[in-house]
Amino acid sequence: MRSVKVSDHMVARPITISHQAKVGEAARTIVENKVSGVVVVDESGQVVGMLSELDCLRSLLSEVYNQGGVGSAPVNAVMTTPVTTTTPEADIISVAESMLAQKQRRRPVVVDGELKGQLTCRQLLNAIMAFGPDLR
Numbered sequence: 001m002r003s004v005k006v007s008d009h010m011v012a013r014p015i016t017i018s019h020q021a022k023v024g025e026a027a028r029t030i031v032e033n034k035v036s037g038v039v040v041v042d043e044s045g046q047v048v049g050m051l052s053e054l055d056c057l058r059s060l061l062s063e064v065y066n067q068g069g070v071g072s073a074p075v076n077a078v079m080t081t082p083v084t085t086t087t088p089e090a091d092i093i094s095v096a097e098s099m100l101a102q103k104q105r106r107r108p109v110v111v112d113g114e115l116k117g118q119l120t121c122r123q124l125l126n127a128i129m130a131f132g133p134d135l136r
Contacts, residue, residue, distance in 0.1 A: 006095060006119055007088035009127040010109050014118035016041045019048050023078060024071020027056040039108050039118060040079045047108045047115055049079030085110040086119065096124045 015038045017026050029038060030053050040049035059078045063070045085108045086095050099107055099121070109117040 004092050004127070005088065006086055006090045006092055006109055007117070009092055009123045010088070010117035010119045011123065012117050014039050014106075014108070014115070016045075016115070017051065017075060018043075019074075019076040019079070021075045022071055023056055023059045023073045023075060026051055026075050027053070027060060027071065030056060036120075037106055039106075039115060040075055041115065045115060046113055047083050047085060047110060049076065049081045050083055050104075050106065050108070051075055051079045052105065055079065083108060087111060088116060092119070092124060092127050095119060096128070099124070 015029060015033045015035050017029055017038045017040055019040050019042055026038060030036070030051075037050060037052035037055075039047055040051050042048045055078050059073050060070060062068075063073060084098070084102060084104065088109055088111065095107060099105070099119075106118055106120045108115055109119060
């Protein structure tokens with residue numbers, strides 16, 4: 001049987017950004033790395049938030065509308081908190097159910113406060129598709 005552990009399906013080095021960064025920098029990071037969001041970390045590398053491309057778009061459009069400095073809002077003002085995390089040993093099916101219930105597209109994988117990876121909908125789809133020959 002194939003593994004259902006998070007550690008076997010997670011992205012080992014997720015894209016991160018500092019909570020002190022500006023939204024413009026975060027949007028550029030998201031676009032350049034072709035991801036739908038990033039993990040927001042503090043100076044010690046602790047996960048403090050999540051930032052999606054929709055969060056960035058919402059902030060940038062608001063700044064355009066209000067004629068502010070586009071991209072100048074701090075990430076920590078628009079990131080999603082609190083962050084729900086998981087562990088490498090968690091069962092991907094349980095994590096997938098939780099992500100669906102909470103309408104989340106990504107879940108940081110943390111051990112003793114340290115970011116070890118990230119599980120996204122894409123990894124979940126790949127893992128689940130591997131279980132059924134009709135899905136491959």
